[in-house]
Amino acid sequence: MVHRPPKIAEKLLSKLLYDDVWKTPLGDFEEHYHYLVETDSKKAADRWYWFQLIRFAPSKITHKLYWTAGMFKNYLKTSLRRLRKHKSYSLINILGLAVGLASFLLIGLFVQHELSYDKHFEDSENIYRVVRERVGEPHEGSHWHAVTPMQLHSGLKDNFAQFEHTTYYSPTKGLIKSGENSFYEDGLDSGGEFFETFQFEWLQGNPTNALEDPASLILTKSLAQKIFGSRNPIGERIDFVQEYSTKTEVKIITGVIDDIPETSHFKFAFITNEKSSIWHEGNQNHWDSNGYLTYVKLSGNNDLNEDLLASINEYYSTQMSGMSYYEKQPDQIPALFFQPLEDIHLKSAHLNHDIGARTRGDITYVYTLSLIGLIILLIACVNYMNLATARAIMRAKEVGVRKVIGALRSNLIMQFISEAVLLSLFSIILAVILVWLFFTPFIDLVNRPIGIEFISTPKFWLSVVGVSLIVGILSGSYPAFYMSALQPSGIFKNHSKGGKGNVFMRNALVTGQFAITTILIISSIVIFQQLNFIRTADVGYSRDQILTVKLMDDNFHEHYETVSQTLETNPNIISVSSGSYLPNEIASSTSGVNWDGREERVKFYRHNVHYDYLEMMDIELVAGRYFSEDFSTDETNAFIINESAVKGMGFTPEEVLGTELRMWQRSGNVIGVVKDFNFLSFRLEQAALMIGFNRDHDYDYLVMKIRPENMDETIAFVEETVTTFAPDYPFEYAFLDDAFDNMYKTDLNLGTLLNAFTILALFIAAIGLFGLASFMMEQRAKEIGIRKVLGANLVQILTVVNKDFMKLIGFSFLIAIPIGWYAMNTWLQDFAYKINLGPSIFIGAIGIAVGVALLTVSYKSIKTATANPVKSLRSE
Numbered sequence: 001m002v003h004r005p006p007k008i009a010e011k012l013l014s015k016l017l018y019d020d021v022w023k024t025p026l027g028d029f030e031e032h033y034h035y036l037v038e039t040d041s042k043k044a045a046d047r048w049y050w051f052q053l054i055r056f057a058p059s060k061i062t063h064k065l066y067w068t069a070g071m072f073k074n075y076l077k078t079s080l081r082r083l084r085k086h087k088s089y090s091l092i093n094i095l096g097l098a099v100g101l102a103s104f105l106l107i108g109l110f111v112q113h114e115l116s117y118d119k120h121f122e123d124s125e126n127i128y129r130v131v132r133e134r135v136g137e138p139h140e141g142s143h144w145h146a147v148t149p150m151q152l153h154s155g156l157k158d159n160f161a162q163f164e165h166t167t168y169y170s171p172t173k174g175l176i177k178s179g180e181n182s183f184y185e186d187g188l189d190s191g192g193e194f195f196e197t198f199q200f201e202w203l204q205g206n207p208t209n210a211l212e213d214p215a216s217l218i219l220t221k222s223l224a225q226k227i228f229g230s231r232n233p234i235g236e237r238i239d240f241v242q243e244y245s246t247k248t249e250v251k252i253i254t255g256v257i258d259d260i261p262e263t264s265h266f267k268f269a270f271i272t273n274e275k276s277s278i279w280h281e282g283n284q285n286h287w288d289s290n291g292y293l294t295y296v297k298l299s300g301n302n303d304l305n306e307d308l309l310a311s312i313n314e315y316y317s318t319q320m321s322g323m324s325y326y327e328k329q330p331d332q333i334p335a336l337f338f339q340p341l342e343d344i345h346l347k348s349a350h351l352n353h354d355i356g357a358r359t360r361g362d363i364t365y366v367y368t369l370s371l372i373g374l375i376i377l378l379i380a381c382v383n384y385m386n387l388a389t390a391r392a393i394m395r396a397k398e399v400g401v402r403k404v405i406g407a408l409r410s411n412l413i414m415q416f417i418s419e420a421v422l423l424s425l426f427s428i429i430l431a432v433i434l435v436w437l438f439f440t441p442f443i444d445l446v447n448r449p450i451g452i453e454f455i456s457t458p459k460f461w462l463s464v465v466g467v468s469l470i471v472g473i474l475s476g477s478y479p480a481f482y483m484s485a486l487q488p489s490g491i492f493k494n495h496s497k498g499g500k501g502n503v504f505m506r507n508a509l510v511t512g513q514f515a516i517t518t519i520l521i522i523s524s525i526v527i528f529q530q531l532n533f534i535r536t537a538d539v540g541y542s543r544d545q546i547l548t549v550k551l552m553d554d555n556f557h558e559h560y561e562t563v564s565q566t567l568e569t570n571p572n573i574i575s576v577s578s579g580s581y582l583p584n585e586i587a588s589s590t591s592g593v594n595w596d597g598r599e600e601r602v603k604f605y606r607h608n609v610h611y612d613y614l615e616m617m618d619i620e621l622v623a624g625r626y627f628s629e630d631f632s633t634d635e636t637n638a639f640i641i642n643e644s645a646v647k648g649m650g651f652t653p654e655e656v657l658g659t660e661l662r663m664w665q666r667s668g669n670v671i672g673v674v675k676d677f678n679f680l681s682f683r684l685e686q687a688a689l690m691i692g693f694n695r696d697h698d699y700d701y702l703v704m705k706i707r708p709e710n711m712d713e714t715i716a717f718v719e720e721t722v723t724t725f726a727p728d729y730p731f732e733y734a735f736l737d738d739a740f741d742n743m744y745k746t747d748l749n750l751g752t753l754l755n756a757f758t759i760l761a762l763f764i765a766a767i768g769l770f771g772l773a774s775f776m777m778e779q780r781a782k783e784i785g786i787r788k789v790l791g792a793n794l795v796q797i798l799t800v801v802n803k804d805f806m807k808l809i810g811f812s813f814l815i816a817i818p819i820g821w822y823a824m825n826t827w828l829q830d831f832a833y834k835i836n837l838g839p840s841i842f843i844g845a846i847g848i849a850v851g852v853a854l855l856t857v858s859y860k861s862i863k864t865a866t867a868n869p870v871k872s873l874r875s876e
Helices: 007-016 020-039 042-085 087-114 152-159 221-228 306-320 324-328 363-404 409-446 452-456 458-484 488-492 499-536 556-567 643-649 711-725 736-742 745-779 781-789 794-828 839-865 869-874
Strands: 127-133 163-178 181-192 202-205 216-220 237-242 248-257 270-273 290-298 335-340 546-550 573-579 593-595 604-609 621-624 638-642 660-663 666-674 688-693 701-706 732-735
Touching: 007 042, 020 042, 042 087, 042 409, 087 363, 087 409, 087 458, 087 745, 152 163, 152 181, 152 290, 152 306, 163 221, 163 270, 181 221, 216 221, 221 248, 306 335, 363 409, 363 458, 363 499, 363 745, 409 452, 409 458, 409 745, 452 458, 499 745, 499 794, 499 839, 546 711, 546 736, 556 573, 556 711, 573 604, 573 711, 638 643, 643 666, 643 688, 666 688, 701 711, 711 732, 732 736, 736 745, 745 794, 745 839, 781 794, 794 839
Parallel strands: 181 270, 216 248, 604 688, 638 666
Antiparallel strands: 127 290, 127 335, 163 181, 163 237, 163 290, 202 248, 216 270, 237 248, 546 701, 546 732, 573 701, 593 660, 621 666, 638 688, 660 666
């Protein structure tokens, strides 16, 4: 039996004795090992062999480190000399990499922030939100809903042992009055095991009993300081008026928690006991009343497997089948699903009735920006690769000499990668300066509270150094492997001119670079045109000079006539009305509408307005009439519907007039039909709409048509008038066109960011092309001189020297156009109303790319072509 030394020890010893001279003892060690096995034992031989490893290791490791440091020092000196010697080449690379790194770092800060939401909660990976899918009953284009019944949380807790804690809450607002001060804030009506499910930092109070009393009120640190200053708020009594209520309650402060982190999907300033809510009595026994967000926390090692989900849905179906509506239509019972807490911020765009939906992120937005950041960084790396491989011939003799005197290929690879890393480290310094300069504009665009102080954290700088090293290694890898493969024999016989493989690779990189840039240009043009189409399209109502005021006092209806008459005395106010919604954000809907001879199930969106609302908005009447004070029944027994509703009911506009519509406890005749207008997003098709007259609780918005003159004075007059009758509530106003634009704020920001990063990508590609053109012109200087001597004019010379670059740009278009068309066609599928992807978009993108490329290349070409040919022909 042949015995071998221990494998690990033999391998390590082989690594330590790394050159041919030192590998000689390995044979002696093996021979002595076999001798010990025969004369003593294998264990003794193994011990001896391990001892040799331990004996050699310190000196060899020290030796290796010493020479590695010496080699690195040499690489550093060589790299610095090259940077100084080729200043323009170095500047192009440093500037390109700096812009690419800065873009990547800015986007990285945004992505890191978006992915951190709700991870600060203890056991956040075990917390889920319950959501419903109601197939066949879409609302605003989606079957998914974030709201659930109040009883669901207790049903899950009592019937499924897998849940450690369950809770629910409903978003609310409240007026808090303390002495002469009043504050209107966002809050939560919570129930169940809220503070057991979510661990907030308590500054005062006891979380186990802070919400036991229905009169309890818990404040955040900021609100407590605003109300009470530095004094202890615990036990203090304050007046409280809940949203949609006219009743003043006395609340007792029982706790203060720290301010909610910005990276939380919760946004509130106070918490109340849900039992004190005006909705509690009406909802506690109705499984078909969905107004609450339900959360669960899994216990132990439980998971939400398919069997558990099936059991939960079976239980839910049993409860829902007892409701009158679902008794007749059991196939319409929704299904329950569980959304991870950490997914709520980025993966809730499809959910209706979600709390804080306007401030939610979107995972698609994160993916898009991440891809753009990587693309820009890749374009910058490609610049380095192109210029380094193009200039390989200039360093061929250096490589040959190093190889002749004994340099290994690994040494050369390390040298060239070290140069790239050094260049990347110089670039990162400039990149951090650019991040600091453009941080605020970027944060304004992404609309996220990312603090500049993050730049001073160790995490940021570790990321910076890590990215810099990766970029240096990535950008230097191809040049390093290519140049280290050159053979001395070919180099010194002048056979190494770059090689077909090198030229092919360089051309492929330039083509890919401009293809990616052209795709970004196409995307920018399409997004700009689509958003411009949305802004300028005829939406069916007027958005010009419409001032809107959010009404928060539920007693306002008592003062409406007085306020309206006062406002109309101002000559700059043309007309005044009110509505339950603005015309671009009508969100309430129902399928519980009936009429005589009904055959179809039609989902109606609902809106309530006052006199002159529809006329003020220039919503066109197709048949019948508007609401009128001449008909007393209009305030109680009348509806106006749109064309889509008429079509869904199976009538013509004239036939539907006089038809009685019945909805829950309310009924009325159709007195008018208005033309369809875009009350939903441009992403959705037109839908049926029924408009009733304002009831007492429907005065959510005061709307006015005002003149453009003296606008500041008009707004001040409106504020003074409104606050006279609602002095405790804040005055919030907006113009309707601004409110309309806010619906597409995410898309607008994405468009702006894409435009900015497209310009940066184009800039990086252009300076890379400029550097490459400069080098190529140097190589062809004599050729150009000879052509001039033989009589070629400037146009002929430019055609010859630029045609190769233009061929590459042309190939890039063949790649970019189909990819750009597919990507933008996919993006436009989200819109029901959209632009056509006509040829002008792609012609425009090609024109921009060709224009930049020609300007970049031609500058150096013209300079070379107009130079004195004598100089180029005499130079060596």
